[in-house]
Amino acid sequence: MSDEAKVRGRKVKLHDMCLRDGMHSMRHQITIEQMVDIATGLDDAGVPLIQVTHGDGLGGSSLNYGRGLFTDEQYLRAVAPKIKNATISVLHVPGIGTLDELRMAADCGAGCVHVATHCTEADVSEQHIGLGRQLGLDTVGFLMMAHMTPVDALVQQALLMESYGAQTVYCTDSAGYMLPDEVTARISALRAALKPETEIGFHGHHNLGMGVANSIAAVAAGADRIDGSAAGLGAGAGNTPLELFAAVGERMGIETGIDTFKLMDVAEDRVVPMMPKPPRADRDSLTLGYAGVYSTFLYAAKDAQRKYGLPARDLLVELGRLKMIGGQEDMIEDTALTMARERGLIGHNSAASPTEAKLDA
Amino acid sequence: MTKIKCAIIGPGNIGTDLLYKLLRSDVLEPVWMVGVDPTSEGLARAKDLGLKTTDQGVDGLVPHVEADGIQIAFDATSAYVHADNSRKLNALGVLMIDLTPAAIGPYCVPPANLAQLAGHNVMNVNMVTCGGQATIPMVYAVSRVQTVDYAEIIATVASKSVGPGTRKNIDEFTRTTSGAVAKVGGAKTGKAINVINPAEPPLMMRDTIYCETAEEPDQQAITQSVHDMIAEVQKYVPGYRLKNGPTFEGRKVSIFLEVEGLGDFLPKYAGNLDIMTAAAARTAEMFAQEILDGKITLTPIPIEEAA
Numbered sequence: 225m226s227d228e229a230k231v232r233g234r235k236v237k238l239h240d241m242c243l244r245d246g247m248h249s250m251r252h253q254i255t256i257e258q259m260v261d262i263a264t265g266l267d268d269a270g271v272p273l274i275q276v277t278h279g280d281g282l283g284g285s286s287l288n289y290g291r292g293l294f295t296d297e298q299y300l301r302a303v304a305p306k307i308k309n310a311t312i313s314v315l316h317v318p319g320i321g322t323l324d325e326l327r328m329a330a331d332c333g334a335g336c337v338h339v340a341t342h343c344t345e346a347d348v349s350e351q352h353i354g355l356g357r358q359l360g361l362d363t364v365g366f367l368m369m370a371h372m373t374p375v376d377a378l379v380q381q382a383l384l385m386e387s388y389g390a391q392t393v394y395c396t397d398s399a400g401y402m403l404p405d406e407v408t409a410r411i412s413a414l415r416a417a418l419k420p421e422t423e424i425g426f427h428g429h430h431n432l433g434m435g436v437a438n439s440i441a442a443v444a445a446g447a448d449r450i451d452g453s454a455a456g457l458g459a460g461a462g463n464t465p466l467e468l469f470a471a472v473g474e475r476m477g478i479e480t481g482i483d484t485f486k487l488m489d490v491a492e493d494r495v496v497p498m499m500p501k502p503p504r505a506d507r508d509s510l511t512l513g514y515a516g517v518y519s520t521f522l523y524a525a526k527d528a529q530r531k532y533g534l535p536a537r538d539l540l541v542e543l544g545r546l547k548m549i550g551g552q553e554d555m556i557e558d559t560a561l562t563m564a565r566e567r568g569l570i571g572h573n574s575a576a577s578p579t580e581a582k583l584d585a
Numbered sequence: 586m587t588k589i590k591c592a593i594i595g596p597g598n599i600g601t602d603l604l605y606k607l608l609r610s611d612v613l614e615p616v617w618m619v620g621v622d623p624t625s626e627g628l629a630r631a632k633d634l635g636l637k638t639t640d641q642g643v644d645g646l647v648p649h650v651e652a653d654g655i656q657i658a659f660d661a662t663s664a665y666v667h668a669d670n671s672r673k674l675n676a677l678g679v680l681m682i683d684l685t686p687a688a689i690g691p692y693c694v695p696p697a698n699l700a701q702l703a704g705h706n707v708m709n710v711n712m713v714t715c716g717g718q719a720t721i722p723m724v725y726a727v728s729r730v731q732t733v734d735y736a737e738i739i740a741t742v743a744s745k746s747v748g749p750g751t752r753k754n755i756d757e758f759t760r761t762t763s764g765a766v767a768k769v770g771g772a773k774t775g776k777a778i779n780v781i782n783p784a785e786p787p788l789m790m791r792d793t794i795y796c797e798t799a800e801e802p803d804q805q806a807i808t809q810s811v812h813d814m815i816a817e818v819q820k821y822v823p824g825y826r827l828k829n830g831p832t833f834e835g836r837k838v839s840i841f842l843e844v845e846g847l848g849d850f851l852p853k854y855a856g857n858l859d860i861m862t863a864a865a866a867r868t869a870e871m872f873a874q875e876i877l878d879g880k881i882t883l884t885p886i887p888i889e890e891a892a
Contacts, residue, residue, distance in 0.1 A: 286776055287737050287795040287837065318755045319779035344783040345744060348755045373783075547784035554739045554793035558841040561829040 230444040232477035239273040239425070239451045240266050240466055242495055243303075244315055246457035247279035248520050249503060252292040256302045262494045263303045266454060267310040269486035271466070273336060273449075276303050277314045279459070279520065280551070281340065282329055283321035288553050290523075297328055304333030311335040311362065318348045320551065323355050336362035339390070342549050343367040346381035353388040364425065365390035368550050371401045371516055375409050379417045392423035392449060397438065398520075398550055400431030400460055400513040404441035415446035425449035428464040430456055431505055431513025435464030436472055443478060455491035455499070460512045460519030462503030467491045508536045515544035524553050528560035532569050539563060589873035590654045592617035592646055592679075594670055595661030596627025596638075598748050598851055599684055603659055603862040604631060605849035610866065612873040616653055619646045643670045650677045656876060656883060657869050660685055663750040664757045671709050678885035680872060681709040682865050686754055686761040694718060694769045695867045696817045697725040703871060708886055710868060713765040714758050715857035716740030716779055716792070718864045719825075723794040723840050724770025726814035727831075730806045732799035734836075736772035738762070741780040743787035746855035755779070772796065790844040790856035791828075798836050807831055807838060821863045823847065824856055 243259055259276065266274050276299050278284035278292045285292040292299075296314070304312050313336035314329045326337060339352045349365060356363035365385030370378055382393040395410045402410075407426065414424050426442035428435040428451070439450045452469050456462030467487045473480055496502065505513070508526065512519050517540050525536040525543075539560055548555050564570045589612060593600045596618050607615040618631030623640040632638050637653070639645030649655070658674050659682045660667050667687035674681055683690060690709030693699055694717060702710065712718065720738035727733055740762070751758055759777055766775030782788050811831050818825040824845025832839045844856030851858050875881045 286778065287735075287797070288739050288778060288793070319759060319781070322760055323756045342781065342783065345752075345781050347749070347752045348781065350753060351756050547782070547788070549780070549782050549784075551778065551780040552739075552741055552782070554841070555741070555791065557839065558791070558793065558829050561832070561841070 227440060227444040228476050231440065233479065234443055235479045236443055236447070236473065237272050237449045238466060238470065238480050238482060239275065239313065239449055240271045240454060241275050241451050241463050242453035242455065242457040244275035244277045244279060245459055245463050246453055247292070248459040248523060249457055249462070249499065251523065252278055252285065252290045254293065254498070256294055256298065258498050259299050259303050260306055262454070262490065264306050265490035265494050266487070267307045269490055270309070270482045271487065272310055272481065273313050274307070274310045275313045275315060275338070276300055281315035281317040281321050282325035284317070296325065297332060300329060300332035300334060313338060313362070315340060316352055317341070317551065318352050323351060326352065326355055327359065330359040330361060334361065336364065338364045338366040338394070340366035340368050340396070343370045343373045343378055343381060346384040349385055350388045353385060353390050357389040362392070363390055364392040364394060366394045366396055366427070368396045368398045369518065370395045370397060370410060371399060371406065375413045378410055379413050382414050382418060386418055386422050390422070392425050393418060394425035394427055395442070396427040397429055398518050399516045400429030400434070400519055401516040402438055403434060404437050407438045407441040408445045411442045411445035411447050423448040425451065427451035429458065429513070429519045430461045430464060430503070431509050431519060433505055436468050439464050439469050440472065440476070454487060455495040456503050457495050457499060458503065458519070460503070460522050461505040461509035465491070508540060511537045511540045515541050517544040518548070518550045520550065521548070521553070521556055524556040528556060532560055532564035534560055534564050534567065534569060586611065587877060588612055588614035589656050589876055590614050590616045591869065592619060592655050592658040593661065594619040594643060594646070594658060596620040596625050596631055597661060597750070599858055599862060600659070600661040601627045601630060602850040602858055603661060603865060604634065604636070606862055606866040608634065610870060612870050612877060613657070613866070616655060617646055617649065619643060643673050647673055647677065650674070650679060655679055657682060657873065659865055659869070664754045672888055675708045675886040676888045678883045680883050682869050683709060683711045684861060684865055685750070686714050686757040687711065688761045688764070692765045692769045693864070693868050694721040694725070694765065695821070695864050696722045696814060697769050699868060699871055703875060704880060706881055706884060708883065712861060712865050712868065713769070714762045715742070715861045716777060717762045717765045718860045719790065719792045719842065719844050719857065720794050721765055721770045722814050722818050723811060723842070724766055724772055724775070724796060726810045727796040727798065727807055727838055728771030730803060730810050733772040733796045734799050735774050735797040736766050736770055737776040737778070737795045738766055739778045739780065739793040740857070741782055741788070741791045742857045743790070743854050744781050744783035745787050746790070746851065746857055747781050787852070787854040789854045792842040792844065794840040794842070796838045798838060802833050802836060802838050804833050811840060821867050822856070822860045824853070825860070
């Protein structure tokens with residue numbers, strides 16, 4: 225059966241990420257006015273779920289990941305009262321955010337939480353998933369960098385999250401590395417193993433240009449939720465552009481409940497004007513997808529290129545070789561220092577020399 | 586020479602590694618290993634090493650405390666059960682060294698504040714977390730030079746070195762580390778981030794410390810202080826090494842470390858566990874020496890007062 229036959233008539237919930245994953249691209253500097261403007265536009269276009277948090281989740285504002293222009297609480301308190309139909313969601317990464325921050329988010333009106341762990345470490349999510357359920361939130365387990373573990377192992381981790389109370393479990397392609405067949409294999413296996421009432425989600429990145437194709441493959445294999453971003457605003461070459469998915473989905477008969485033209489307008493009129501530059505698979509973003517590296521590493525790698533004259537692509541490939549995972553932004557600077565020293569770009573044990581970049585970052 | 590007799594509660598990775606360290610001590614003698622699972626490998630191993638064991642938890646130890654002269658107990662279980670363990674043993678005059686993130690008693694990071702705890706009749710000392718033991722000496726090394734407005738630490742450990750207790754207590758772990766970064770490290774505010782990396786072969790523990798100083802950092806003095814502190818920690822964790830830095834960007838000081846374990850019981854990559862058990866042993870040795878010298882007396886805390 226063709227994918228088109230499998231997806232026709234399927235009901236799929238779209239989840240916009242541009243005010244969370246897009247925070248990375250904006251270096252966490254989205255203003256309150258922009259947040260409200262975009263979120264209300266998405267709400268009006270019928271997007272059922274809108275994520276609003278620092279790029280690295282609740283409590284992510286830090287020297288390691290970049291400080292937010294405003295706190296999560298300020299963003300949430302500004303956005304939540306303006307939303308008519310959509311549910312506001314937050315990202316929460318155990319080890320970064322604490323339970324108090326999740327309580328705060330619920331108090332601000334968030335109705336959904338993505339509890340994210342690396343794809344092999346689901347058992348650190350028990351407390352956070354448990355609290356999400358206790359607070360009455362739509363509670364999602366979010367298995368990041370899902371290309372880094374075999375399908376069977378991913379299923380075991382998903383079952384753990386389900387056992388802690390997750391109502392939805394995601395296969396998250398944080399590196400934008402997967403190809404459609406790899407998505408099909410993972411989503412099918414999750415669908416076969418999880419309880420029928422547990423929903424399955426897919427979160428893609430567009431580093432290899434496969435965001436839409438992978439999301440369609442996910443729906444064909446049984447996914448109920450698809451993450452994307454208006455105008456694709458997200459880490460690396462961005463997330464699955466949500467208006468593209470909505471348009472393709474409409475032609476294929478997927479029922480999303482979205483007003484596709486309104487979503488296109490939000491992307492074009494509200495999101496694009498805010499972007500420093502539109503996300504595209506430039507050589508560094510493409511390297512993320514090609515080498516399977518966490519999409520968010522793009523920004524600190526470009527910073528290192530500016531500071532030490534070390535090509536970001538070389539650094540990203542090395543980080544992939546070292547098997548660095550989401551959250552290890554500190555190791556970008558550390559690895560850059562080590563590589564720059566080995567290449568004679570800086571002196572021994574020093575980074576203070578503000579080497580002007582030889583490459584355009 | 587007389588030694589102070591000890592019990593270890595929790596025969597898992599940490600408890601077992603600690604046991605090997607105590608067996609080498611001049612002032613501590615491990616006598617009891619306490620578990621809850623009769624099939625525990627850790628209990629069997631402790632028995633083979635000559636310890637008395639019980640699988641009845643702390644209640645199995647309590648009747649023997651007086652007869653066996655137990656004065657110090659290490660709790661390597663979990664934050665959820667520590668309060669109960671501590672209450673029961675404090676009532677018998679046993680000093681608790683807490684290796685869980687429960688943090689009932691004062692925090693202790695030896696090179697930063699062990700000396701300050703000397704002479705005080707504390708009955709419960711908390712060893713913070715492995716991330717805290719690895720990074721707080723560096724925060725302290727900066728804050729003893731000049732005011733630190735904000736300190737942030739990122740501790741990355743190998744997945745294989747993180748046991749089920751820590752995983753279930755990840756929130757306490759994060760919170761306790763943040764608190765101690767400020768309180769013991771000497772920063773006005775502190776933040777801790779923990780990352781668990783599953784790479785094979787396992788990665789060695791890595792720690793990054795960022796400090797924001799109130800004024801322009803004194804680069805020379807901070808660099809010297811950091812190197813001095815590395816040498817101080819190496820006295821009990823020889824594999825504690827500076828990988829990069831300190832580097833300076835505006836008011837931000839960055840320090841990048843690697844912690845290799847001694848490999849007593851755990852593999853060398855598990856520097857996070859080694860620094861925890863080594864710090865706990867060092868702390869207990871200080872108190873043991875004080876007890877032996879008659880400088881402190883352990884006073885039982887009646888259960889009703891401890892509540």
